[in-house]
Amino acid sequence: MLRLRPYKKCDAKYIANWIKDERTLHQWCVDRFRFPLTGEMIAAHYDEMNDRDDFFGMTAFDNSGVVGHLFIRFADKEKKTARFGFVIVDDEKRGKGLGKEMVSLAVKYSFDILKAEKVTMGVFENNLSAYHCYKAAVFEDIILPEDEYFDIGSEKWKCLELEYPSFKYYKS
DSSP states (O other): OOEEEEOOGGGHHHHHHHOOSHHHHHHHHTTSSOSSOOHHHHHHHHHHHTTOSSEEEEEEEETTEEEEEEEEEESSTTSOEEEEEEEEEOTTSTTSSHHHHHHHHHHHHHHHTSOOSEEEEEEETTOHHHHHHHHHTTOEEEOOSSOEEEEETTEEEEEEEEEEOHHHHHHO
């Protein structure tokens, strides 16, 4: 059974080990870190975020140990829109539904505990496995007035916007 708990500094080494190449790093965090990623880099980043009341690092774990990570942050001052980021699952355990389950638990946490009214996230168009994971967790595509692109090396990566429809959560 998968469970979600607050991120701990000791989780950083696991997360860093799941990022094996620069492409994966950029799909995970855009440009927040450089490659090769270390646990110390992640721990330092989260140390900076600890005092904020709008940011929640979360770790997914099961009987085998730490298997996933994401953060939830409020995207607005009113704390009505929760936004997920840095979503990742242990690269040796992908394809088993853990990502979908972790994101679903984070949705539940966002609505039930944080009292968010909306949950959103972005995913790069070139990260199809993540996109399909989020769609399986019932996130829906949001059409923005203008496409959003990020310069990654010599490439432009399109970011897709997704939202969890709150009415589906409250009806289930």
